[in-house]
Amino acid sequence: MNKIEQHLKHHKLRITQVRLDILRYFQNHKTALSHADLEQHFSKHFDRVTIYRTLTSFLENGLIHKIPDDSGIAKYALCRHDSIAHSTVDEHVHFKCKNCGKIECLHALEIPKLHLPKKYKPESANLLIEGTCALCNA
Amino acid sequence: MNKIEQHLKHHKLRITQVRLDILRYFQNHKTALSHADLEQHFSKHFDRVTIYRTLTSFLENGLIHKIPDDSGIAKYALCRHDSIAHSTVDEHVHFKCKNCGKIECLHALEIPKLHLPKKYKPESANLLIEGTCALCNA
DNA sequence: TTAATAAATGCAATTAAGTTGCAAATATGT
């Protein structure tokens, strides 16, 4: 039982080929991925609906998170609680490059807590910064 | 020439019935609206494509802004530069209620500037806070 | 090792959001 299989096990997901392959693919990419990205790469091997359902199962079981942007196309990236405990919701900033279009997780940057108007109860937050990324500025 | 007509004129848009009606509708609603919301209300009077194109023209001409959330369904709200100058990009926080589903602009809350990693050049930012709103907590 | 079973997959069909082309209608400036 290798690392990736353990990762699935740990999140109570059955070990199947599509899950192993897509999980590894996420691990090898530092930028967020859309269904279309995965379909492009895996359509020879798996049905597009299976890819959708794989993303859904990863999302529901906390392996990945969804990153909203104004495009309306869902993008996902790995959660980083590679630690033992299945906890610590890691809320971090996302960066979208206007040049190359890629979205990155800035795990080092926390989203600052704001003082909301009376009676508003915050539970989670999403901060997306747009601009040009390090690579495109090089 | 009333207030709403002037608003359109000021943004170099021709004065048409659908624009007057939809602009007024935005002014009367404090929460963000989707195309579906507008279609629900206006389908008797205007074609759905016309409503899409009205939103696009409002967006391109700075009357409204688009608010990204994880639903993938585009929501829009009025920009508030009712001032004379066509400027001052007002970047503010948005709040989405997990109970009633409504999205509000928190114009009073600015998005804090963060220190990004080297070579990243920020240009704009979107912050969406989710939780329960004042009304749902009352 | 096998058998039982719950879960996952592939495929076809469907829903839903948004876009495009084009002819007809209309707003605006002269």
Place this chain on the structure above:
DNA sequence: ACATATTTGCAACTTAATTGCATTTATTAA
């Protein structure tokens, strides 16, 4: 009132995502 560029309605189309169902597979327990 006229000329013209813009806007509108309608039909068709694209794209993203979902659903139903029969088949296959992973897991657990005999």
